[in-house]
Amino acid sequence: MSTLAAPALSPALTQRLTALLAQPTAPFRERHVIDHVGRYFRRHRVPHFADPHGNLVVGAESRRDYAALLRSRGDQPVRVFVAHMDHPGFHGVRWLAPDRLAVRWYGGSPVKHLAGARARLAGPEGIVGSGAFARVRIDAHGRGIASAEIRLTPAQAEAVRGRAARSLFGGFEFRAPVWQQRGRIYCPAADDLVGVFAIMETARRLWRSPRPRPPFLAVLTRAEEIGFIGAVAHLELGWLQRATRPLVVVSLEASRTLPGAVVGRGPVVRLGDRRTVFQPDGLKVLSDTAQRVLPGRHQRRVMDGGSCEATAATAWGLPAIGISVPLGNYHNEGFEGGPDCPAPRGPAPEFVSMSDVAGLLRLCRGLMRGDLAWRDPWARQRALLRRNRRRFRRLL
Template structure:
């Protein structure tokens, strides 16, 4: 990554975000796109669509009879967090959690609070109640401990998440942050859009769409809202959903060992033919520097795309301390499985950027992904036919 990319990644990781409260991440994305002259717009549910200036442009791109498949890169702008619900006193706020979370060592945990204007103050968790399933926080109280940026605000304008020594910092090639999932994916889509625009100089229509979604952490709500618009239905050209995620580490998907060619998630496997293309691209572009497995630690927006009839593939950056739960520990972790900063590796992000660029090359064998393998099989049959 160059200095400009480093600055953009740090800026994105530093933004406050939670399900349905993605405005600061969206604002950074829109500013970067506008400065570069890359077309974009917001769809009716608030997702940021990159590569088109309007719904009409979107429909024209989707219905272009170009045989080159349209790559729809998807990443989400939210991260698990809470919304304020009501004030219990001048310094005690009742909250409702949205998305996954650690479930141990929560009392006294540090949190940040923000509004549509930016960071507001800090606090500490208390009186935590878990969901009946026990897999995440349901409700809690936040005791305000920091200096407020202004007067007390209406409870439902506040939101927040776990806080650490800084929104983002580096230790060697590791990047620690309050929220890497999925702001790293957002960064990859923006970087890919900037790279494509620079190379084409905006003079030709590219088979690229970026979709920065809202509220993925509560069940792909932004992606579902986009698919239900029906804008992709009846497309005469192939449309391939490419999910970009920051996914929990697993055996065979370790931090620092390269980006992961994601064969599937907890719910389903992905399109076998298009995965063959992605695998071939990774073998050529990152030989020995990528990983490949079913990432069953969670589900992703590729599942939502498949449910709405789109073929999907996926790429992931391995994530330490998934959803701020101290699986791997490290600096800032209160206790094993307690609140902890997420972390990713710079080399994995650089590998992800390279695979995104390579996937946009024209002439990949999307229509005949198994052609070379079939020729090999045919030669094998010819060689051994006399034994049949």
């Protein structure tokens, strides 16, 4: 098997990725990501619209356009890419004092070494200040923060004075919103803005190409971190279930590193997650595509460190597959340690390999080719098995 050199992100792609990763986000507080992505799509004339629940639909300019694509004729399935725009974080609840903000946490988090950890505060206009965690209470399952206080210095308190507590949200703060180091990119929230970035770039390439576009849709979802809330709301609209042509849901994720899914060795053909394995026919196409476009530079694994939106699609009866980028320090917990991680399993920036992100873009482009064997992905395998049977027919 030939092995390609590790793909690389161009300076322009790196700049666009960095700009997205710098956006503050949390469950139900995805507005800055939505606005950033919307500006990007308008600039590049990529059709998009918001569904009734605030998820961003890409590849169609309206519900009618969306439905028309799903009813159009064709043997190729509509590729419905899905990524989520939130990351675990907190909402402001009330001011306990001018320098003490009570917050509620949504999603997973580290549970050790939290007292004094730095917090980033954001509001409707972006990042507005910082503080430190105190009086942290862990949830009943022991897997994340339930509530806490954010304590501010006098200067920090002055910077946010007069703001309504509920207008503020945030997460952990590190040395910078985004930085690069030794081929990796560090930030508070790579999960799942890396998946969002892959959809942005895939859509941009499709809409700037003069060639006919293979059938493409994407859904950028809200509040995935607390149970696929945005994805389930979109699925319950029933729009995808009314399709009269084939479709396949492609979940894009940044997923916790595991044995066999290592940062820097390429994107992962995700065979399943903690809840389920994925659709075999679609997985065959995905695996064959990865073998062709990233020989020796991709990985294959059941990524059972968590669940993803392919599980939600499967639960609603839709064929689903998944691609993951291996993620260091999943949900800001210092599993791998590194820069700005003062203690093992304490707060830490998430990180991904830039070459893995470049490989993800290449694999997404490969899935949009018009010559993939969606109708009968096992034909070649059957032929090989039949040839082997004929070889031994006299012994049968």
